[in-house]
Amino acid sequence: MSRKASDNVEYTLRSLSNLMGEKKRRKQQQEEAAAAAGERSLIASAESCTSINSQSTGAGDLERAARKQFQQDVTPAFVYVVSVFSALGGFLFGYDTGVVSGAMLLLKREMNLSALWQELLVSSTVGAAALSALAGGVLNGVLGRRPCILMASLLFTAGAVILAAARDKETLLGGRVVVGLGIGIASMTVPVYIAEAAPPHLRGRLVTINTLFITGGQFSAAVVDGAFSYLARDGWRYMLGLSAVPAVLQFLGFLFLPESPRWLIQKGQTQKARRVLSQIRGNQTIDEEYDSIKNSIDEEEKEGATGGPIIYRMLIYPPTRRALIVGCGLQMFQQLAGINTVMYYSATILQMSGVDDDRLAIWLAAVTAFTNFSFTLLGVWLVEKLGRRKLTLGSLTGTTVALFVLALGFLLSAQVSPPVTFTPGDPSGPNSTCTQYSYCNKCMLDPNCGFCYKKNGSSIVDSSCIPVNTESTDRAAWGRCMNETKSKAGGSIWAYNYCPTSYSWTALLGLILYLVFFAPGMGPMPWTVNSEIYPLWARSTGNACSSGVNWICNVLISLTFLHTAEYLTYYGAFFLYAGLACVGLIFIYGCLPETKGKKLEEIESLFESRLYAVRMAMCAG
Numbered sequence: 001m002s003r004k005a006s007d008n009v010e011y012t013l014r015s016l017s018n019l020m021g022e023k024k025r026r027k028q029q030q031e032e033a034a035a036a037a038g039e040r041s042l043i044a045s046a047e048s049c050t051s052i053n054s055q056s057t058g059a060g061d062l063e064r065a066a067r068k069q070f071q072q073d074v075t076p077a078f079v080y081v082v083s084v085f086s087a088l089g090g091f092l093f094g095y096d097t098g099v100v101s102g103a104m105l106l107l108k109r110e111m112n113l114s115a116l117w118q119e120l121l122v123s124s125t126v127g128a129a130a131l132s133a134l135a136g137g138v139l140n141g142v143l144g145r146r147p148c149i150l151m152a153s154l155l156f157t158a159g160a161v162i163l164a165a166a167r168d169k170e171t172l173l174g175g176r177v178v179v180g181l182g183i184g185i186a187s188m189t190v191p192v193y194i195a196e197a198a199p200p201h202l203r204g205r206l207v208t209i210n211t212l213f214i215t216g217g218q219f220s221a222a223v224v225d226g227a228f229s230y231l232a233r234d235g236w237r238y239m240l241g242l243s244a245v246p247a248v249l250q251f252l253g254f255l256f257l258p259e260s261p262r263w264l265i266q267k268g269q270t271q272k273a274r275r276v277l278s279q280i281r282g283n284q285t286i287d288e289e290y291d292s293i294k295n296s297i298d299e300e301e302k303e304g305a306t307g308g309p310i311i312y313r314m315l316i317y318p319p320t321r322r323a324l325i326v327g328c329g330l331q332m333f334q335q336l337a338g339i340n341t342v343m344y345y346s347a348t349i350l351q352m353s354g355v356d357d358d359r360l361a362i363w364l365a366a367v368t369a370f371t372n373f374s375f376t377l378l379g380v381w382l383v384e385k386l387g388r389r390k391l392t393l394g395s396l397t398g399t400t401v402a403l404f405v406l407a408l409g410f411l412l413s414a415q416v417s418p419p420v421t422f423t424p425g426d427p428s429g430p431n432s433t434c435t436q437y438s439y440c441n442k443c444m445l446d447p448n449c450g451f452c453y454k455k456n457g458s459s460i461v462d463s464s465c466i467p468v469n470t471e472s473t474d475r476a477a478w479g480r481c482m483n484e485t486k487s488k489a490g491g492s493i494w495a496y497n498y499c500p501t502s503y504s505w506t507a508l509l510g511l512i513l514y515l516v517f518f519a520p521g522m523g524p525m526p527w528t529v530n531s532e533i534y535p536l537w538a539r540s541t542g543n544a545c546s547s548g549v550n551w552i553c554n555v556l557i558s559l560t561f562l563h564t565a566e567y568l569t570y571y572g573a574f575f576l577y578a579g580l581a582c583v584g585l586i587f588i589y590g591c592l593p594e595t596k597g598k599k600l601e602e603i604e605s606l607f608e609s610r611l612y613a614v615r616m617a618m619c620a621g
């Protein structure tokens with residue numbers, strides 16, 4: 001692209017930002033310095049968790065008023081443009097991880113995929129994301145944030161094209177790995193980039209927007225899956241290929257967006273860093289911010305003279321070691337609380353609750369994704385009001401209760417599981433285990449069997465356990481439920497993966513409660529907190545490790561869910577997640593400090609030994 005074209009687009013982006021912010025800024029220019037000074041002293045006074053509790057006092061009112069004034073005065077719209085273009089990486093993360101379940105329904109028929117290949121196509125992306133998130137630490141440190149985001153958008157685009165054009169399953173696998181590599185890099189770079197560009201009072205909100213985009217991507221994927229599921233052929237090509245659109249948009253946008261000023265200062269590119277800082281801070285004076293970043297880098301360089309790989313230096317230096325434990329712990333408990341299992345099995349949970357139309361279940365899964373999205377929006381609003389700590393603790397407490405309700409729902413459903421009342425002759429011979437089960441619950445837990453029944457009013461009659469069709473789980477291998485999958489008046493109903501009981505609403509209640517509580521806090525906070533708790537020299541590596549932990553735990557939970565459910569039953573699996581969430585609650589209560597409103601350069605001190613212990617005791621008290 002020519003220099004002139006690049007200048008034009010940059011000019012357009014700047015004009016867009018100016019249009020949104022300049023007028024108001026000029027009008028209130030004289031008041032800026034006073035408001036900024038007020039903000040700085042207020043931020044300094046908000047040092048400890050206890051000061052957050054003082055919001056109802058007169059000082060709290062004053063703080064709120066000054067903060068509001070400050071935000072109106074000096075937040076240039078350019079920082080929002082930067083955040084939204086970066087968060088397209090989050091959108092693609094959500095879209096590409098979410099779209100595959102709907103695409104798989106069509107793919108497995110058209111490409112005749114075995115269960116192993118289906119599993120491979122889903123988990124190869126998450127596995128590749130784990131690897132590239134870990135590698136992203138080195139890339140971020142060496143190349144900078146901007147080239148990494150550009151690289152991720154290229155990978156997203158290439159992956160989408162490969163997938164849309166694939167003629168065989170091997171090419172599909174290649175495409176899914178390429179997309180996974182993009183997801184991993186984007187997931188660790190975007191939060192860091194936004195956090196480094198944002199002003200302290202907006203940082204939490206802007207980084208949380210990235211998670212809003214992740215859940216927005218998951219919701220869009222569910223809608224696209226629903227819409228293209230009506231296409232008899234090649235619907236999956238559109239589902240998988242459409243992600244090229246936001247990927248290309250992000251690539252083009254990032255050709256004109258700047259590198260992170262903190263990375264530039266670290267690399268000694270001071271003139272460029274100053275230019276970028278003034279670009280993202282508008283007319284606000286940047287000297288103080290520049291000096292504070294520069295000083296902290298100089299200090300880090302003095303302290304970090306010990307040498308050795310960054311991860312080693314992080315581990316031997318107590319503040320960064322503590323930050324790493326907090327960051328990785330948050331990401332681990334986010335996944336161990338089972339979000340992706342709950343999302344993935346939402347259709348099953350909904351079917352359990354009496355939705356016995358497949359297509360309706362797909363659309364209701366979109367409603368689930370929308371609930372996750374809209375409650376993440378609540379998180380965007382709450383993060384600068386409640387702070388990270390309160391929001392995370394409140395969210396995980398609710399999530400734990402919801403997991404108990406979900407488990408209870410499955411338990412009650414298992415206890416009142418309908419019996420098998422009718423055992424038809426088995427054409428596949430006496431070897432089928434399915435026809436030997438006497439209750440639906442046993443039948444449901446065996447992946448090879450399904451429950452075929454009729455309804456007489458509200459009672460279940462003529463019920464049998466029959467092997468599932470090898471081509472599709474939405475019908476039986478033989479017998480009455482071989483053709484009929486839906487409930488017609490007096491017809492047979494095929495229940496795969498669930499049992500029809502009158503307690504299923506409890507699981508539905510658990511599902512709704514889960515999303516309402518998880519989405520505003522446990523969904524976004526692990527990403528947000530990780531983007532801010534490490535000093536600059538350790539930021540890339542810290543985020544690479546914690547994102548890697550997130551993806552590894554994601555694979556672990558998704559791959560083991562079915563086996564866990566087989567050994568422990570469904571309710572056992574959800575009781576296990578609830579137990580893990582309780583452990584997470586204790587961990588977060590004891591270790592997560594409040595970072596709201598602090599400059600990135602101040603946050604390291606929160607993890608210094610004596611202060612850390614005192615602060616954590618104060619927060620806990």
Ligand SMILES: O[C@H]1[C@H](O)[C@@H](O)[C@H](O)[C@@H](O)[C@H]1O
Pocket residue numbers: 211214215218334339340372522523524550554
């Ligand atoms: O923060 C996100 C979000 O909560 C998503 O819904 C979930 O699928 C991801 O695994 C998680 O990292």
